Amino acid sequence: MKRLLYAIKHALRGISRRKLKNLINTIGILIGVSLLAGVQIATDSLVNAMQETVSLRYGDADIVIQKGEYIPEFFEYSVYQQLKLDWELFSYIDGIAPRITSQVIAISAATEQTEPFVTIIGIDETLDEPFGQLIPDDTFGNNDFEFSDLELQYSGDQLLSAECVIGNLLAEDVINFDEEDERLVMPNVNLMSILYTNVSGILNTETLNVKGIAKVEGKGVINTGYVIFMKLSHLQVLFKTTSLGINNIIISTTKGNDNAEFVKNLIHERLAFHYGEEGGKFQVDPQKLEAFRDIEESINNFRVVLYVFGSLIIISGIMLIINITLMNIDERQRSIGIMRAIGMTQRQLLITLITESMVLGGIGSVLGLGGGVLSGQGIIFLLENFLDIGSILKDIPLIIQPRGFLISFSIGLLISLLAALYPAWKASRIDIVETINEIEIQQVRRKTGNWSIILGVLLLMASIGAFVISLKIDTLPDWRWMIFISSILGFLFGLGFTLSRIIGSRISFNGFALSWMAAGLLSVLLLNPFMNNMGVDDEWALYTFLIGMLALVFGTIIFIALNLEWISNRFNDIFQQIKKMRSMGIVSMRYVGKKRTRSALTFAIFGIILTMNVFLAVFTGSFTLGFDDFAEREEGGVNIIAYSPGIDLSFLNITGDPIDIIKNADPNVERVVGMKFKLSLLGAFAILRFSATNETTTITEELPVPSDTWGINEEFIEMTEYPFESVWDEITGDPWVAAMDNTTNYIILPNLLQEFEFDEGGKTYVLDVELGSNITVPESVNPDTLEVTFGNYTVIAFVETTSYSMLFSSYLFVSENSTIFQDIDEPTAYLIQTNPRLSTEQNLEVSRNIEAELLGFDTLCIRDRMESFMEIVTQSVSFMQAFVSLGLVVGVLGLIVVSLRGITERTREIGMMRALGFQRSEVIIAVVVEIFAVAFVGLVIGFVNGFILGYGMYSQYLIEFDFKFIIPWATLALFTFVTIVLSIFAAVLPARRASKIPPSEALRYTG
Structure with missing residues (x-):
């Protein structure tokens, strides 16, 4: 007990002696806890504000x-x-x-x-x-x-x-x-x-x-x-x-x-x-309860995504703390050796170093809780500005729950403990004689101990168990693939530890890193794009994607870290080809290769943050830059729709031909096609067959589904270009022409209707309508007997267009001469084509002009509706980019700390360089080259992985809509410029300081 108290006392004394050096550790913990607490506070505040809005709307109508x-x-x-x-x-x-x-x-x-x-x-x-x-x-x-x-x-x-x-x-x-x-x-x-x-x-x-x-x-x-x-x-x-x-x-x-x-x-x-x-x-x-549940579910999903991206920033913070702790230990090696020599045990040393980290973590966690309030307010600010939440929720008061603070504080302490374990273990294993005499002996690579086999076998057994479970889960397909990927990654991890005892750590961990990279690539590029076809919900597909993303990122970082010495030698070979850089290249690259762990942790920080930013930028670039082509295809030649409910509109006193009124309303109108149309809001529907499934049984039910009904005519076929996803084998020629024949009773449905499902009464209802199926549509109502007459129609095609489905609930196409339209003599909707050079705003103005002239008709600008959808996606991604960019703060801190501490460690070395004739400018260049090389490795990791992840997300969500994979070079050039500027900034100031040290003073420096 006395020895334990002595170790704690020594740790506290050590903290008080290194105030400035420990400040960065505290800041790292502060950032991590602030992010965790901020996410919790922001999401709790959003849930509360949304529930208050719902409560105000519903009142006591439960x-x-x-x-x-x-x-x-x-x-x-x-x-x-x-x-x-x-x-x-x-x-x-x-x-x-x-x-x-x-x-x-x-x-x-x-x-x-x-x-x-x-x-x-x-x-x-x-x-x-x-x-x-x-x-x-x-x-x-x-x-x-x-x-x-x-x-x-x-x-x-x-x-x-x-x-x-x-x-x-x-x-x-x-x-x-x-x-x-x-x-x-x-x-x-x-x-x-x-x-x-x-x-x-x-x-x-x-x-x-x-x-x-x-x-x-x-x-x-x-x-x-x-x-x-x-x-x-x-x-x-x-x-x-x-x-x-x-x-x-x-x-x-x-x-x-x-x-x-x-x-x-x-x-x-x-x-x-x-x-x-x-x-x-x-x-x-229970409408209010279900609204509350929907809010909590959507915010929880949002919270998970924030935690995943935020955790990467926190991991970067952990790497920064480990880096700083390793530097502290390197700096204190001689004093640690002396303490060991006078009787301090390995256990006491471990307790001392871990206590230092835990105390600093406690201070950082407490400060981080206060920072969490600011962070939460910042996240809400980003949401209000990027996602326009402020237009929906007028007031979002901060909600601070003790539970969230306790979790964040505990995680802060856990981060401190994890960040201290490896450096403390490393310090406890130093050779006392070599350390006191400051002798540096080249380490011989050894096989790992028996602990690696025990850990490896445990991971292998757990992974095999999880793999078997993933194969047996038939009722939870969403969970299956997450468990499947996680079990493979765990198996590879365990295999790496086990083999490290047999064939050596370098070979086994290189194999482990490459296998993680391969698993991440296969998951992101091959598995995830087909998850929708396997019945996996988009939310769970995203979570599976994130697991593959983490495997790819960390596999790459581990592989580069294990081979950093080889990479630094290749950099040195390049510098040897440049006469003026030979001496500076040798000095800078020697230090990068010598301090592998420290350099690896530094480039890993930049690699993680840049991977996230490049990934989001590439996906957003493909979505926004490819949107115009997508929107033009989806419009199918129709820019504006003017429609009425589909009844006799004589009471509106419209004088003249509506087509002439539309053309005269704005000179940019080029073509107008009239169609018979019935609106779902006023009774148009179809009887569709659904399969209802619960845990034990499957039944079939026919349910009425509100459906806007459109009458096909020749002008519509000539004007529009909508491709079909599938066509009934019995149809030869154009399905539109076949459906226009009113004697056939053919009907065309949108392909999105095939994905329609809902839950009710413990059952999941899925649409059970295929090509060649018959569906029932009401054709007329007898005003005397109120008897409804239904007609049977055969589904002959599923059309790919999403334009109409973005405007109305669901829709169907039949012949305009069908009995469905027997009570409609004139067109009740008009498809309008405008000048192709018009922007969305100009088309919107044309839409308003038409609506002002055509009383009783509502107008819809299709491109405006699609851009509203696009805006939600781009705003969400922009918010995530702003959130992830906070991690650059950690990256800059890491570079600055590495620069400052590296120069402190090499003060005597720099003095020798100056004594041998190195100019001040050459010292500065040597330090800048060293830091830039480390940042450059992180930049390459970020760009390569970011491209891969961006393409994976593109394949999962955009390729099916024929978006092009577009690389936003301007945005990526900005990331490159920022990385270079930050790395130079982090290196120049410490280098200038080092270059000003007189050689005689530097040679006498003892640390």
């Missing part, structure tokens, strides 16, 4: 009940009454209210605006009171209304049957405001037309007067802002329901999300009890 999977069906009002009076549910429910919810299109003649995605909600304000009252938005003037029962004395502000209140975002589109004292004031009359599908599936129009603008937070409205509220009784009349029908029931649970899942299951049981098999057709959705 559960929604509806009938039907995709298309809500109306049901008897008595269902609501039955659940309200159910004694089993009574103690778990705070509020329950009936509603009608539907999607409509709003059209304003006053503003000439069409808004196609509007939610209309019918509520009984008295029954809906648990979910908050609808109150006027006081930011608008002349905005008074009462959402109360008509039995009360009419005051003039109450809603009549053709009156409504709306959300603020919809108001901006459909109300022509007056302006008084810089405040928007509502006119007394605000007429707005809505297009909707009634309970019989028949499309109707209705003109409403907007009575006011309401605050809609807390009413459980997903489409916040674009919403219309009417009295439930009025909407029941409008939709022509029977028995006061409704299609939604909203429920508030007693404990919110805490018991939402339990209440959901209980409601299912009670519906089955009251209505038997019919009760099983109701969907019970």
Whole structure:
């Protein structure tokens, strides 16, 4: 015990004597802990802010009940009454209210605006009171209304049957405001037309007067802002329901999300009890709980990616700390030898050095927690600027959880321990006599000890076990490949340790490093691009990619480190060819080869950071620079789509031919093709077959899926160029021409629909529609009997284009002469081709001009929609690049430390050089060459691995969309320039200092 206390006391004394030298160690730990704590704080803050936004939107509307999977069906009002009076549910429910919810299109003649995605909600304000009252938005003037029962004395502000209140975002589109004292004031009359599908599936129009603008937070409205509220009784009349029908029931649970899942299951049981098999057709959705879960899942995935990239920075920090610790030990070798000579045991020495590292780690970890707050704020700042989170979340308060701080602090101490183990072990094994006499003997390479066999065998057994498990996991294909790759890497690692005892460490570890590189290459370039075809989720494919990435990076670094002496000799050969560099090349390269571990740790830092930056730059370059060609192919000749709901639009009073109106709206319009079109939001759907699978059984179900329906004609075929992914063998010639023949009842679907799946009731539903399959599509509704007539259509092709699918939920193509369009006489959508020289902004302006002239039509600029998608990807990658670039701080610190400490160690050597005739400039060049050579090795590693990883990611995500692999030379030139500048900066200042030391003083230096 006394010896232990003596070792700790000696460690603390050593720390106090080397304050400046230990500062860098502390900074390294501080950076690592700051990143860990910052990621935790930032992601916790995002989760909290998003959940607060969701809570504000949903309020107490915890559960929604509806009938039907995709298309809500109306049901008897008595269902609501039955659940309200159910004694089993009574103690778990705070509020329950009936509603009608539907999607409509709003059209304003006053503003000439069409808004196609509007939610209309019918509520009984008295029954809906648990979910908050609808109150006027006081930011608008002349905005008074009462959402109360008509039995009360009419005051003039109450809603009549053709009156409504709306959300603020919809108001901006459909109300022509007056302006008084810089405040928007509502006119007394605000007429707005809505297009909707009634309970019989028949499309109707209705003109409403907007009575006011309401605050809609807390009413459980997903489409916040674009919403219309009417009295439930009025909407029941409008939709022509029977028995006061409704299609939604909203429920508030007693404990919110805490018991939402339990209440959901209980409601299912009670519906089955009251209505038997019919009760099983109701969907019970704990919407707020699921929204919270989606947020936590997405943020957790984001957190994992940050941790992976952040861990590489932390690993760089560990390398920096190990480097500094090794330098400290090299500098203190003589004093360590003396301590050993006077009786300090190996154990005491180990404890002393580890204690030093742990104390410094503790200080750095404590400071890192404070830095984590700043780091978390910085990450949030990057998110707000790169991902535009600030436009969604107005306020992101910092959330600091003790759990995250404790984990970060513990990892900081662990980093300190790991960083001290190798240097401490190395110091404990020094030869006392050689060290005291400062004799340097060339080390003879030996085989490793028995410990390597024990460790190797343990790794081999664990890896073989994991490999077997990966082969046996049939129900978890996502996990399988991660375990598979990890087991192979672990096996190779264990094999390297085992063979090191038999054939020597140099050969075995070179083989191990090369095998890791090969495994990483195979994983990144061959396995990952085919993961989607093997049914692996994109998220898990990314994790598998990251494992392969780590194998490639660290395999390369280990291989270069093991052969650094050979590399330094080759550099020296090059310098010997340059007369003025011969002497300086010998000096600088001798030191690089002599201090292999130190040089390897330094170039590894730059290699890791540059690999990440080059990888992200190459992938982003291929995506952004190749996007224009991709977008042009996906447009297929269509730049703008103008569409209406697909009914008789005579009530809009459009005078003239719509094609002429479109052409006259803007001179840049070159071609217009009219098409018959039905919008999914207003009832267009198809009956598709799904295979539903759980752990034990597979069943087949046919479900209605909302699908926009397009009528093929000759002009469409001539104008567009959409390739097919697959075509039915029975079709000869152009599938578009075959489908245009209305006598065949052929139908064409998008290829993305084949990937559609969802989870419900413990089952995973996957689309089960192949070429030659028959699907059912509604063709007409008898207005008298309300009977729906369905038609059978044969799938003859899957088209590759993603343009339409980016605009609507799903879609299908049939002949425009099909019975589906029997109630449509004129085109209800127009495909527009503009001047090919127009930019996206100019096309967007053309789109606005057309919409202003064509009342009742909404316009969509396809390139703008695709660029919005591209922007999300590029912003995400830009954020990751900014995050990873923080690691350059570690790299610069490493170079500066190596320079400073290397010059300190070689003070006598530099004095001898000066005494032998070296000029000050030659000393500076020698140091700069040494540091630049180390940084150059890191640069080469970063570029080679970055190219490989960038191509791997390109193969996985972009090649299937025919993107070209494009190398962003300008960005890579910037990385090269920054690396060179930083390495010169890190070398010049210490070198200038060293060159100024007088030779006589340097020769007397003893350390």
